[in-house]
Amino acid sequence: MVSERPKVQFDKLTVRFGDHVALRDITLDVRHNEILGIIGPAGSGKTSLLRTLNRTLELTRGARVTGTVRIDADDIYRLGSVSDLRRRVGMVAPLPVGLPMSIYDNVAFAPRMSGVRDKTTLDGLVETCLTQAALWDEVKDRLADLGTKLSGGQQQRLTIARALSHEPEVLCLDEFSIAIDPVTTMRIEEVLKELKSTITILLVTNLVQQARRLADRSAFLLTSELVEVGPTEQLFGREPKDRRTFEYVHGMFG
Amino acid sequence: MRKGWSKRRAALERAKERAIELLIAVCGVSAVVFVFAIIYFVFREAAPLLFGGLDFGQFFGSEEWYPDSNSNKRYGALALIAGTVSVTTLAMVIAVPFGLGTAIYVSEFSTGRVKETLKIVIELLAAIPSVVWGFIGLVALNPLIIDAFGAPVGLNVLNGAFLLGLMSVPIMVSIGEDALKAVPDTYREAAEAMGATKWQVTWRVLLPAARNGLLAAVLLGVGRAIGETMAVLMATGHAVHIPTSPLDSVRTMTATIAAELGETARGSDHYRILFVLGTVLFLITFLVNLTADLAIRGIKKR
Amino acid sequence: MGVFQSSPEAQRRHFMQSVAKSVFACMTALLVLPVIAIVGLLFVRGGSALSFEFLFSAPLQGMTAGGIWPAIVGTVWLVGVSLAVAAPIGVLAAVYLNEYAGDSWLTRIIHLAIVNLAGVPSIVHALFGVGAFVLFFSLGTSILSASLTLAIMTLPVIIASTKEALSAVPMSFREACWNVGATRWQTIRHVVLPNSVAGILTGVILQVSRAAGETAPILFTGAAFFLPHLPQSVNDQCMALSMHLFTLSTQVPNVPPQITYGTALVLLLVVLSVNTTSIIIRSRVRRRRRW
Incomplete structure (x- = not known):
């Protein structure tokens, strides 16, 4: 069941880096508990769109954001605490990052930073998140090992477990599969399908087939603009609203 | 709740x-x-x-340094300035070729273990305290200079310059090596692809490309030498006069402060003139360091 | 002899190359030599003085006999107090520069100030110590005045190596922490600092070596030629190894050479062993990265 009330609203969002416009006048809703695929060629602004949502974009020098972004009813650029916002939004970057601490501590890091001290609570949380990220079985006997010593695919799942550890309402994944093998990719895709029953997911990908497999709806970005958003079948079907969408998804450019 | x-x-x-x-x-x-x-x-x-009431003409123009005289106090710092200039100049004559030569050797001609070992030795050279250098000047170089040159005393410009040279080499090597390392490898590869030998590459390509950094290296060495106190205090022989040969004894500005501050009464003119010398030293080293910093920034911008 | 036969021109170039290389190698060797010569000389002439008694007893008979214990104790005081002041300020300053400050005019000024602090002659630091701590803040000639002077003088050493250690921690670690809602300080405290401890330690150790070897800054701010008692607090004056070597070799007549050489040897060994420790830690760190 997909509810019609938007979970995330981008409204006339424009992002500039100095003189360069990275996103122009984007208006886009993300619905509760859907996977929204965001596709487009490199440099079309996909990553910037995600990074506005947890406000890490403003850490980049010269970045300027105008327009509004809302999660539920909250204008996120007017929230008091950026940390609170970032705990509501899970973010998985393209390259896996295991923090230089134990696997357990990697997952327990965020809860600890927000004040959770109770050992039983943390144990439970670590197990849940690692299970959700399909990593628990592989690491349950060596939780004290360094997170940085895991393989690339395992580190990416560790990153996802960490992104889930602060119980986010929205999960953003930015080309999560570029550094990992196809088998692991398929496992994570299964994970995402399960997760969407509880979480709203934004999936940036440059693999159009991945969006096709996973996304309920898809959005197509091209040269900083939103060309089209709609049900995935529509974008990938015979007659998307815009010709450029058709040309992109059928591999004519990009 | x-x-x-x-x-x-x-x-x-x-x-x-x-x-x-x-x-x-x-x-x-x-x-x-x-x-x-x-x-x-x-x-x-x-x-x-x-x-x-400080007579600047006398301060910069006279070599009559009689801060203690009862009847006629004179604060001519010319001889002290000449002392600093002479020791520093001779030190640089020794240190610049050795410092830059070693920087080139470490950066371009040595690899692996040899390179690491050399860098460590140079780091240790930098760590030797200046009072130990002064002691070496006093007990080792002093008789050596007397024997070699037949000089009456071995505590002189040459002795101090030799110590200062060795003391300012490490910073030249490390900054100089950084400057050479900052030259992109593509320069070396392109020149070697045209058949140039390593030496030609160094002389024609690397040195011009690393010019600013090497200048900074030399300047920082100069700054180090001008400011050095204990070694020159112990090794240059306490003679307030303008040297005419490297075998003359001199006294630098830094050594004068170190030697006399303990004997002055707070607030006396003698006490204050030493702070004037300090101010001059500060300004000189400030300018030297500023120039070196600008030269280094020049490379980073490029 | 084939196509690759060397032309006279090529031979000349090859010759130039070997000459250049040998010249540079000789220059380098001539630099390395003094270090060995100095250490050797001090060992040969001062080694015989090194004994338990020499290290742990006080100077006697106008410093012409006895040991150097008060000087060792004094140096420990000076180094310890200056370290306690310089280490926290230096580490936090590096944290500011590497983690908070952007590329602004303020950062440039701070950078310039650090370069200058390192470049100001040690005797000018001494004048500053006299003008500021001894007189203006009325701390008198004391361990505190001398240590504060040393601390400011050696601050750049700690800042530079801490900054290097911090910038070796990959940016992606910080981003990963921010992504899960950790604040800037939490990220620094729990991820950046723990992973640069060894590098910071290197800088701190180098500061110790610098502070132990300096003489000029403590001459008029807190070190004494001779004191019959060991210092009891930071308000006392103290003897120091570096100062003691200066005193023995220039101010006191008829000191038996092995006492002076022995003092120089102890000072040199302290400084060089501290430096070597720092070098060893640094190379260990490079080999044993956790990522």
Whole structure:
């Protein structure tokens, strides 16, 4: 069941880096508990769109954001605490990052930073998140090992477990599969399908087939603009609203 | 209720963080505060004399340094300035070729273990305290110079310059090596692809490309030599006069301060003139370091 | 002889190359030599003085006999107090520069100030110490005045190596922490600092070596030629190894050479062993990265 009330609203969002416009006048809703695929060629602004949502974009020098972004009813650029916002939004970057601490501590890091001290609570949380990220079985006997010593695919799942550890309402994944093998990719895709029953997911990908497999709806970005958003079948079907969408998804450019 | 409690705790956490970040910022700008404090406190002790009767013509133009004379006090610093200039110049004659030569050898001609070992030795060379250098000048170089040159005393410009040369080499090597390392490898590869030997590459390509950094290396060495105190105090022989040969004894500005400050009464003109010397030294080294910094920045921008 | 036969021109170039290389190698060797010569000389002439008694007893008979214990104790005081002041300020300053400050005019000024702090002659630091701590803040000639002077003088050493250690921690670690809602300070405290401890330690150790070897800054701010008692607090004056070597070799007549050489040897060994420790830690760190 997909509810019609938007979970995330981008409204006339424009992002500039100095003189360069990275996103122009984007208006886009993300619905509760859907996977929204965001596709487009490199440099079309996909990553910037995600990074506005947890406000890490403003850490980049010269970045300027105008327009509004809302999660539920909250204008996120007017929230008091950026940390609170970032705990509501899970973010998985393209390259896996295991923090230089134990696997357990990697997952327990965020809860600890927000004040959770109770050992039983943390144990439970670590197990849940690692299970959700399909990593628990592989690491349950060596939780004290360094997170940085895991393989690339395992580190990416560790990153996802960490992104889930602060119980986010929205999960953003930015080309999560570029550094990992196809088998692991398929496992994570299964994970995402399960997760969407509880979480709203934004999936940036440059693999159009991945969006096709996973996304309920898809959005197509091209040269900083939103060309089209709609049900995935529509974008990938015979007659998307815009010709450029058709040309992109059928591999004519990009 | 629990929510209210955790909210209050979150606010407390945030306040604690603000306080820590404020402390970090304060420490961050502390270096600036200290530099201004140095200027202020040195200048403060020098000012009454500087603005109250110091004869600048005499200070810079006369070699008559009689700060203790009962009847006729004279503060001619020319001989002290000449002492600093002579020792520093001769030190650079020794140190510049050796410093840059070693920088080139370490950066371009040595690899692996040899390179690492050399860098460590040079680091250790830099670590030897200046009072130990002075002691070496006193007990080892002194008789050596007397024997070799038949000089009456071995505590002179040559002795001090030799020590200062060795002392300022490490900084030249490390900054010079950084400058050479900053030249992109593509330059080397392109030149070697055209059949140039390593030496030709170094001479025609690397040295011109690393010009600014090498200049900075030399300047920092000069700054080090001008400011060095204990070694020259012990090894140059305490003679306030303008040297005419490297075998003459001299006294530098730094050595004068170190030798005389202990004997002066606070607030006396003699005491203040030493702070005037300090102010001059500060200004010289400030300019040298500023120029070196600008030269280094030039490379980084490119 | 085939196509690759060397032309006279090529031979000349090859010859130039070997000459250049040998010249540079000789220059380098001539630099390395003094270090060995100095250490050797001090060992040969001062080694015989090194004994338990020499290290742990006080100077006697106008410093022409006895040991150097008060000087060792004094150096420990000076180094300890200056370290306690310089280490926290230096580390936090580096944290500010590497983690908070952007590329602004303020950062440039701070950088310039650090370069200057390192470049100001040690005797000018001494004048500053006299003008500021001894007189203006009325701390008198004391361990505190001398240590504060040393602390400011050696601050750049700690800042530079801490900054290097911090910037070796990959940016992606910080981003990962921010992504899960950790604040800037939490990220620094729990991820950046723990992973640069060894590098910071290197800088701190180098500061120790610098502070132990300096003489000029403590001459008029707190070090004494001779004191019959060991210092009891930071308000006392103290003897120091570096100062003691200066005193023995220039101010006191008829000191038996092995006492002076022995003092120089102890000072040199302290400084060089501290430096070597720092070098060893640094190379260990490079080999044993956790990522």
